Amino acid sequence: MIILSLSDIQPTSFQTPWGREMGICYLGKTFLPIDVHSNQQEAIAACRQDLDAGMMSIVVDEGDRVSLWWYFAEIQKPDETKFS
Numbered sequence: 001m002i003i004l005s006l007s008d009i010q011p012t013s014f015q016t017p018w019g020r021e022m023g024i025c026y027l028g029k030t031f032l033p034i035d036v037h038s039n040q041q042e043a044i045a046a047c048r049q050d051l052d053a054g055m056m057s058i059v060v061d062e063g064d065r066v067s068l069w070w071y072f073a074e075i076q077k078p079d080e081t082k083f084s
Helices: 041-053
Strands: 004-007 010-016 019-026 029-035 055-060 066-074
Touching: 010 029, 010 066, 019 066, 029 041, 029 055, 041 055, 041 066
Parallel strands: 004 055
Antiparallel strands: 010 019, 019 029, 029 066, 055 066
């Protein structure tokens, strides 16, 4: 489980099978927002449930709220991102 602050992440926009999405980039991986929690304990509990289910998620402390993000993909060059 990873808990990050806003200064640790890079906001980004990328193509998904559902269209253009806003997400974050961290260590060469992209993540999509899933949920927002009022405190870190709630977000950590949700992240643990995701980990138990085999998902890779991260917690981002945004100051006034704590958000949960799911792993989407490795970063690719725009022309390499193809969906069928």
